[in-house]
Amino acid sequence: MPTHVHYGHIFHLAGSPRITEAVDALVSIPDGALVVGEDGTILFVGERSQLPDLYASARAHDHTGGYLLPGFVDTHIHFPQTYAGASYGGGQLLEWLTQCIFPSEAEFADPEFAADAALEFTRRRIAAGTTAAMVFGSAFPHAQDALFRTTLKAGLRIVSGRGIQTRGPDSAQPLITSEGDAIRLTRAEIEQWHAADTGDVSTALLHVAIVPRFSLAVTPETLRNLGELYDEFRDRGVYVHSHLNENDRPATGEVDTTKQDFHVNTYLDTYDGKFLPGSAVGGKSLLGRRTILAHCVHCQDVELARMAETGTSISHCPVSQLFLGSGTMPWKRTVASGVNISAGTDFGGGDEWLIPRVVGDAFKQHISEAGDDGVSIHPAEMLFLATLGGARALDMEDRFGNFDLGKEADFVVVQPAGALKGLLRNALRSQEAELAREQTLFALLMGIRESSVAEVYVQGNRVGI
Ligand code: GUN
Ligand code: ZN
Secondary structure: OEEEEEEEEEEEEEEOOOOHHHHHHHEEEEEEEEEEEOEEEEEEEHHHOOHHHOOOOEEEEEEEEEEEEEEEEEEEEHHOOOOOOOOOOOHHHHHHHHHHHHHHHHHHHHHHHHHHHHHHHHHHHHOOOEEEEEEEEEOOOHHHHHHHHHHHHOOOOOEEEEEEEEOHHHHHHHOOOHHHHHHHHHHHHHHHHHOOOOOOOOOOOOOEEEEEEEHHOOOOHHHHHHHHHHHHHHHHHOOEEEEEOOOOOOOOOOOHHHHHHHHHHHHOOOOOOOEHHHEEEEOOOOOOOOOOEEEOOOOOOOHHHHHHOOOOOEEEEHHHHHHHHOOOOOOHHHHOOEEEEEEEEEEOOOOOOOOHHHHHHHHHHOOOOHHHOOOOOEEEEHHHHHHHHHHHHOOOOOOOOOOOOOOEEOOEOOOOHHHHHHHOOOOOOOOOOHHHHHHHHHHHHHHOOHHHHEEEOOOOEEEEO
């Protein structure tokens, strides 16, 4: 690939800020240039007028009127729910799973159906500018094969693993395996797909995760066996993904049912090797810097502290939490705990594919928290959730997530279409430069729809299928 230079209005968060430092890390370059080298890494980011002569002959892409943002990172999305978004089930999480989701996911038993879904899923990701994702996988290995193959063909990044279930209601039966098969199939997926594209986790686009659906879908035996399996593969960059503290309906919701079922002090204990009654240790922990837990709406302080201590990240999914009536993750308390927070669509619990729609709903949800808990999230923090926080959650911040020199060039070209055009070209802006740029970034993140996502790049290559 020759050297390329992309011109447009650049926004990114430079360096390695925590979410609380995102405001100071915000970079806005209205007449910017991004140079991508032959190896797909970033050679220059800055003012177009400052472009070194060295790059004068680079292949130019003029996105004038457009914006260059780091690729969006979706840290929680369900592949086998590709067609299950906006499912009406007349209830919250556990009823919705039983009535709508388990039967929908069972359709992936048909290899042709699953292959079509892999194509649709990948197209929706590209349309949404999601360059990297933690994908909650199908129970069926052929469906996972189709997903990895299609993702690679498109040139996108993925971390995924088959959803593991060893118990559940009747409607989940097609998704449930024996204890032995749960481990055997997960091991086989790791061996087949983890870093399968390059043979090296530090350069791969494909990665595998160990994915127990949630504690109510697995037994203590499964959790013990998965702890052993993870211990074996931890050093090879394998991930862990699941749900935590999503629905807190008293007595019959997910959180209370889990605590009663395992007789544990906290839900997190079940993923931390302490899944025996009284939170006694029964196996190895699944927590760590390559573990992402979705939702975390109803965490106790000790759970947040333990996640922060172990480097475990949260995937915040407010679109889904609204859809399923799961409540509101307490923003200030969660941020104050120091845990890394990223953004997830949770499609089909969520009904949007676009990560900017997720951070837009995060803004609306947290400004609506009661009393002093209400907060107006800064647009730089929204950008953090959508990009750098996700790269950190995937433990690949050294590779992508912003436009620091030497990183792999994952980016989205936004060409404002429809209503976004007016929001960016004609809206009133402050006379004060700093506020004006924040207003522009806010309008951009709130107003992006798929129609404005013009081009998507991973490692400097345009993705498509
Ligand atoms: N908890 C266990 N499975 C699921 C799922 O498919 N979606 C959501 N939102 N929560 C879950
Ligand atoms: Zn989910």
